[in-house]
Amino acid sequence: LRLGSFRLQRGIMRPNIRKVDGRHRFCFGAVQSRLYSTADMGKRAAREKAKNEVRLRNIRYREASSAARGDAASTLYSAKVSVCPVLREELNLNGREKRGRVFVESDSFASSSLQGLKNELHAFFRALRKSTYLLSAQLPQVNEDGEMVLDNEMIGDGKLELDVSSDEDVANLFKEAVNFYEARQNIGGAEAITRPTVLLHVSKDPNAPAPPPPPAYLDNMPDPTTSEHMTMLSFYSFPPSQIQDVDEFCLNLRRAWKPFGALGRIYVAKEGVNAQMSVPTNVMSNFRECCFAIPELGEYMENGLNIDPVPIPSKEFFHGENPPPFKNLHIRPKSQIVADGLDKPLDWQRAGNDLPPLEWHKKLQADEPPILLDCRNSYETGVGKFVNAEPLGTDTFRDSWEILKDRLKDVPRDKEVMTYCTGGIRCVKVGAYLEQELGFKNVSRLAGGIIAYDRTLEKEREKNPQEVEELSSLFHGTNYVFDGRVGRQITDHKLGECVTCGNMTNLLGNCANTACHKRMVQCSACLTGFDGCCSTSCQTRFVNGLAKSKRSLSSGVEREGGGVTKSSSGEIDFDPSVFDDVQEYSAEHSSEAPELYDAIQRNTERYLPTGAHMTSGGVQGRLLASLASMARSGRVLEVGTFTGYATCAFAEGVGAGGGGGLVLTLERDKLAVGVARHHIRALSKGTGADGWKFVGELDNKTVAELGEGEEFAVSLEDLGGVQVVSRRCNDALAVLEEMAADWGGLGLGEEPFDLVFVDADKTRLLDYVEVCLASDKVLRKGGAILVDNVLWKGAVIAAGDRNEDGDGDGDGGGVETKQTRRKRKLARIMHHFNERIKTDSRAEVVLLPLRDGLSIIRKR
Ligand SMILES: C[S@@+](CC[C@H](N)C(=O)[O-])C[C@H]1O[C@@H](n2cnc3c(N)ncnc32)[C@H](O)[C@@H]1O
Numbered sequence: 001l002r003l004g005s006f007r008l009q010r011g012i013m014r015p016n017i018r019k020v021d022g023r024h025r026f027c028f029g030a031v032q033s034r035l036y037s038t039a040d041m042g043k044r045a046a047r048e049k050a051k052n053e054v055r056l057r058n059i060r061y062r063e064a065s066s067a068a069r070g071d072a073a074s075t076l077y078s079a080k081v082s083v084c085p086v087l088r089e090e091l092n093l094n095g096r097e098k099r100g101r102v103f104v105e106s107d108s109f110a111s112s113s114l115q116g117l118k119n120e121l122h123a124f125f126r127a128l129r130k131s132t133y134l135l136s137a138q139l140p141q142v143n144e145d146g147e148m149v150l151d152n153e154m155i156g157d158g159k160l161e162l163d164v165s166s167d168e169d170v171a172n173l174f175k176e177a178v179n180f181y182e183a184r185q186n187i188g189g190a191e192a193i194t195r196p197t198v199l200l201h202v203s204k205d206p207n208a209p210a211p212p213p214p215p216a217y218l219d220n221m222p223d224p225t226t227s228e229h230m231t232m233l234s235f236y237s238f239p240p241s242q243i244q245d246v247d248e249f250c251l252n253l254r255r256a257w258k259p260f261g262a263l264g265r266i267y268v269a270k271e272g273v274n275a276q277m278s279v280p281t282n283v284m285s286n287f288r289e290c291c292f293a294i295p296e297l298g299e300y301m302e303n304g305l306n307i308d309p310v311p312i313p314s315k316e317f318f319h320g321e322n323p324p325p326f327k328n329l330h331i332r333p334k335s336q337i338v339a340d341g342l343d344k345p346l347d348w349q350r351a352g353n354d355l356p357p358l359e360w361h362k363k364l365q366a367d368e369p370p371i372l373l374d375c376r377n378s379y380e381t382g383v384g385k386f387v388n389a390e391p392l393g394t395d396t397f398r399d400s401w402e403i404l405k406d407r408l409k410d411v412p413r414d415k416e417v418m419t420y421c422t423g424g425i426r427c428v429k430v431g432a433y434l435e436q437e438l439g440f441k442n443v444s445r446l447a448g449g450i451i452a453y454d455r456t457l458e459k460e461r462e463k464n465p466q467e468v469e470e471l472s473s474l475f476h477g478t479n480y481v482f483d484g485r486v487g488r489q490i491t492d493h494k495l496g497e498c499v500t501c502g503n504m505t506n507l508l509g510n511c512a513n514t515a516c517h518k519r520m521v522q523c524s525a526c527l528t529g530f531d532g533c534c535s536t537s538c539q540t541r542f543v544n545g546l547a548k549s550k551r552s553l554s555s556g557v558e559r560e561g562g563g564v565t566k567s568s569s570g571e572i573d574f575d576p577s578v579f580d581d582v583q584e585y586s587a588e589h590s591s592e593a594p595e596l597y598d599a600i601q602r603n604t605e606r607y608l609p610t611g612a613h614m615t616s617g618g619v620q621g622r623l624l625a626s627l628a629s630m631a632r633s634g635r636v637l638e639v640g641t642f643t644g645y646a647t648c649a650f651a652e653g654v655g656a657g658g659g660g661g662l663v664l665t666l667e668r669d670k671l672a673v674g675v676a677r678h679h680i681r682a683l684s685k686g687t688g689a690d691g692w693k694f695v696g697e698l699d700n701k702t703v704a705e706l707g708e709g710e711e712f713a714v715s716l717e718d719l720g721g722v723q724v725v726s727r728r729c730n731d732a733l734a735v736l737e738e739m740a741a742d743w744g745g746l747g748l749g750e751e752p753f754d755l756v757f758v759d760a761d762k763t764r765l766l767d768y769v770e771v772c773l774a775s776d777k778v779l780r781k782g783g784a785i786l787v788d789n790v791l792w793k794g795a796v797i798a799a800g801d802r803n804e805d806g807d808g809d810g811d812g813g814g815v816e817t818k819q820t821r822r823k824r825k826l827a828r829i830m831h832h833f834n835e836r837i838k839t840d841s842r843a844e845v846v847l848l849p850l851r852d853g854l855s856i857i858r859k860r
Pocket residue numbers: 614615616617638639640641642643644645646647666667668669672729730731732733759760761
């Protein structure tokens with residue numbers, strides 16, 4: 001491994017190895033892999049390893065390849081694979097599985113036998129395993145200039161396509177690939193091909209058996225997108241036979257749950273599944289049936305699905321004051337579903353008795369109270385617990401074992417021990433430990449945890465109003481939950497001590513200073529007085545320029561007034577609220593965007609409301625148009641079209657030059673491309689009222705969608721003949737990389753772009769910029785890259801101060817909300833990007849504090 005970024009080879013393979021925050025990061029075309037340096041080996045490396053064997057193997061291949069760089073041909077064949085549209089549809093393939101690259105070792109089973117080659121394909125394209133398909137192949141082609149072309153367009157018109165249906169075909173194919181490679185070397189144009197390369201096409205076998213019918217639980221299912229409510233639920237399962245192939249299981253879960261429009265965070269490990277989810281209420285019964293049809297869940301979901309009885313109106317869920325608890329469906333392979341820190345796994349099937357909530361309630365009122373242990377962490381027990389319960393006082397779940405051992409050392413082993421936690425999952429592990437490690441014979445745990453207890457009692461009280469007294473909750477205070485709602489107040493009891501004044505309260509949240517973000521209990525008076533911070537020092541940091549992160553606690557604190565003030569020490573303090581005023585002032589004193597753009601914004605809010613904040617907007621739109629008008633040859637590339645706001649601004653700017661030009665824009669989202677298409681077509685009527693009317697018509701139209709790899713092109717005659725090409729692609733980075741190899745085969749001329757706007761997946765900014773800086777086919781020397789959101793709402797400042805690695809709470813559920821964790825992670829990525837690019841000798845950078853931060857990177 002070497003520090004710094006370097007290109008291993010030109011042409012089709014360009015791995016970069018960079019050191020990022022103490023770990024080495026590999027980027028390899030569309031396939032990215034990360035390998036952690038020894039300093040960071042531990043749970044993350046282990047998790048990564050378990051997660052994806054294929055990625056690790058690719059790393060090994062790459063290392064082997066770089067070690068034998070002069071002799072790469074003897075190490076590996078490269079096979080670029082594409083799957084036909086019929087199979088893609090039928091197998092419901094995800095982005096990565098539609099096309100990709102696999103490597104085949106020379107003299108291996110895979111390079112000499114059909115089954116071996118298929119095994120190699122299945123490791124990457126997992127869904128193909130269970131289907132019958134035909135394989136055909138094509139050798140690299142050479143164009144009229146003698147350069148090698150790896151382009152599907154070369155198939156047809158007399159180009160050779162080979163059937164690959166026997167071991168002999170496979171052996172011949174790779175033999176031909178070597179011949180071609182060696183012949184190319186002799187010709188002397190070897191830089192275009194670095195190893196024996198073939199193109200493989202996977203297509204549906206017309207004689208294959210018909211795919212199985214859709215499962216019964218999907219029969220007559222309502223359309224989940226029309227649901228007026230969302231239901232929150234959680235469940236966990238510890239199947240006795242364990243989950244044998246975790247990656248495969250994740251993939252299957254994703255496929256099974258896709259039709260329901262389910263959102264959530266699901267952890268899958270060999271030991272089981274732990275899920276927190278939101279599901280459209282109108283398909284809940286179908287979803288439940290689906291879960292029970294999955295053998296690893298079904299009867300092993302302890303206490304079934306834990307469903308919140310009060311569904312949330314969809315409007316409030318998606319567009320309410322607080323961000324939605326879940327925005328996506330994340331199904332993550334993990335080494336454990338609850339990180340326990342035990343040396344060896346226990347048998348989770350022997351974990352004491354599951355006590356139903358009503359029995360539990362009765363037992364707690366018995367004359368001789370049992371030992372009652374609250375197995376949650378201190379921040380949870382600090383605001384609520386059962387009467388007479390003993391909190392373990394842990395910071396993380398891992399701390400439980402020593403504390404339990406110590407607390408129970410003198411307790412007779414037949415004494416009843418009762419345990420509880422939020423949803424029950426942690427107590428499975430505690431129960432197993434008490435029974436198997438400490439030898440307790442009478443362990444009971446609260447089935448479904450506090451959540452189930454609270455719900456059961458509420459229902460019982462409704463059924464038996466005369467028994468309200470007997471059924472009043474023995475859990476006092478607030479139950480801390482992990483789905484972004486932070487806490488549910490079960491009774492009015494105030495058990496927590498305010499971190500800043502010591503008064504009793506039941507409010508909890510996180511410190512507003514993102515660099516601290518400590519979980520804390522704080523009363524409402526201090527919440528306001530300390531601007532949502534846990535101490536005066538955090539408050540000073542927060543108000544002196546740090547972004548005001550939205551608090552997870554509902555009562556967000558807004559500072560009143562604002563301005564530049566003099567502190568007692570005489571220094572000038574900067575109040576961040578002034579920044580908003582500055583932005584507003586600059587909008588008021590910039591040229592107004594034509595009417596068309598207001599219509600674009602309105603349509604975006606109508607069709608893609610959750611992303612409506614992503615458009616470039618007024619002042620930035622004007623800046624983009626101005627920069628495009630200065631582009632030397634009028635060629636602009638946009639990565640991330642969304643609904644075409646910036647695309648139109650670029651076209652407008654390029655058009656102002658009057659000499660034609662091209663705006664190529666790339667986007668993965670089907671619907672966004674469809675909406676953008678209308679906006680771009682509206683530009684053909686100009687940017688004034690006509691265009692506005694034209695765009696307005698979209699309200700009554702169905703949005704036409706483009707398929708993967710399809711594009712539409714418009715020539716804007718009224719705008720100096722600018723051509724706008726919008727292309728739908730699953731991975732814009734892969735398109736840029738292809739472009740770097742051979743102008744992308746997009747048929748858009750062999751001229752580099754003057755301006756590239758990088759505004760897509762923020763986690764790969766460095767990769768996008770790297771392609772632009774490294775390849776003069778993508779961006780000309782002297783051209784510029786624009787990168788949006790580089791300030792990440794100011795959170796980059798705090799990110800610069802941090803060097804921790806996330807929540808580390810060890811309870812498997814995470815404690816920070818998903819939103820704040822993601823925000824901090826992205827802030828770190830952005831900060832790292834800003835640091836890296838500033839020191840890149842190939843670039844000249846200006847970071848403008850415009851809106852969310854826009855960097856202009858000129859290629860030297
Ligand atoms: C911030 S929005 C773009 C906004 C647009 N440039 C504007 O100024 O109005 C980012 C877009 O990038 C798209 N995107 C994210 N990752 C992508 C990828 N790998 N390939 C293509 N598009 C991607 C998203 O679907 C999203 O629509």
